[in-house]
Amino acid sequence: xxxxxxxxxxxLLILTQWTFxxxxxxxxxxxxxxxxxxxxENISVFNISSNTTSITNIDGKFSIKARETDTLFFQSLAFxxxxxxxxxxxxxxxxxxxxxxxxxxxxxxxxVSPSTLTGILKEDTKKIKVYGLNMSSIDVGEKRQYSDxxxxxxxxxxxxxxxxxxxxxxxxxxxxxxxAGLLGIKGDPKRNSRKVYESRWKNEVTSMSFSDHLYRRxxxxxxxxxxxxxxxxxxxxxxxxxxxxxxLAQFLKPENELQFVEYLLQKVEEFKRNKSTENxxxxxxx
Numbered sequence: 001x002x003x004x005x006x007x008x009x010x011x012l013l014i015l016t017q018w019t020f021x022x023x024x025x026x027x028x029x030x031x032x033x034x035x036x037x038x039x040x041e042n043i044s045v046f047n048i049s050s051n052t053t054s055i056t057n058i059d060g061k062f063s064i065k066a067r068e069t070d071t072l073f074f075q076s077l078a079f080x081x082x083x084x085x086x087x088x089x090x091x092x093x094x095x096x097x098x099x100x101x102x103x104x105x106x107x108x109x110x111x112v113s114p115s116t117l118t119g120i121l122k123e124d125t126k127k128i129k130v131y132g133l134n135m136s137s138i139d140v141g142e143k144r145q146y147s148d149x150x151x152x153x154x155x156x157x158x159x160x161x162x163x164x165x166x167x168x169x170x171x172x173x174x175x176x177x178x179x180a181g182l183l184g185i186k187g188d189p190k191r192n193s194r195k196v197y198e199s200r201w202k203n204e205v206t207s208m209s210f211s212d213h214l215y216r217r218x219x220x221x222x223x224x225x226x227x228x229x230x231x232x233x234x235x236x237x238x239x240x241x242x243x244x245x246x247x248l249a250q251f252l253k254p255e256n257e258l259q260f261v262e263y264l265l266q267k268v269e270e271f272k273r274n275k276s277t278e279n280x281x282x283x284x285x286x
Contacts, residue, residue: 026050026065029086031096033060035079042220043076043100044231048083053231061095072098077215079103120193198249205249210242211235213252217260227268240274241267 033040033056040060046053047064048071054064066072066086074082079100090096205213223229229237241264243251251260 024067026067026070027091028063029066029091029096030061030063030094031098033062033074034097034099035060035102037078037102039078043074043079046073046075047071048073055231074098074100076100077103077220201253202245202249205252206245210248211238213248214238217252217257227264229268237268237271240271 031045033043040056041058043056043060043062044053045056045062045064047066050065050070052065054062056062064072068086068088068091070086072084072086074084080103082098082100084098223234223237224231227237242248243263250256251263
């Protein structure tokens with residue numbers, strides 16, 4: 001009986017303290033972000049309890065209305081997100097100090113092979129060993145006579161050429177073409193080099209998400225000041241504006257930086273038009 005009485009008393013004290021804390025008016029709380037990184041600007045400070053937001057300045061300082069038991073959520077592209085529940089002691093200090101850990105982005109391991117093809121036939125054929133080519137059954141001294149085929153439009157695949165001396169039927173050029181076909185190398189070496197480069201570049205592009213590419217190239221100010229987006233709209237816009245892999249691979253090339261910016265400006269206008277249309281539709285339905 002006595003234990004039940006003590007439990008009820010403790011529970012009543014806790015509820016009384018919580019109710020008293022909830023009844024307090026929110027006051028301006030000043031804080032500062034501490035980190036090993038020097039860049040502590042534009043970190044979002046979100047009061048989950050009151051649904052209000054603040055942004056840190058260049059020194060990492062922020063101010064936001066809050067009260068005891070409110071939950072603050074700190075979020076940034078460069079730092080690990082963190083939640084912090086305020087206590088009464090936090091309002092007794094001049095600056096509430098919050099330490100954030102730097103977010104480390106680990107890249108996938110890249111294995112570079114010394115036998116990687118370059119697309120240049122002359123260089124790649126030196127790296128590839130060919131087995132099973134039996135030349136003993138070919139009589140290189142045999143000469144063959146062929147009729148005049150100048151007026152015959154059908155090409156003669158065994159016609160001697162400048163690569164087959166003494167009129168021999170062995171066409172070294174054709175052998176090289178056949179070996180290149182087995183290696184998957186066809187056509188102009190320069191064109192093949194471009195294909196290899198484009199393939200490697202596309203693989204590098206797809207190794208990261210579209211949002212990661214954007215955050216590497218543009219700061220938070222670009223989204224807020226240039227694209228005129230609110231903090232809560234940035235993630236939705238990125239998902240809306242994501243292009244296809246081929247188009248993104250072209251945009252991410254240094255020479256196409258201006259085209260990439262123009263694309264984002266066009267997409268943000270379309271994004272805002274769609275949002276405005278949705279708001280109007282919801283209002284009419286209400």
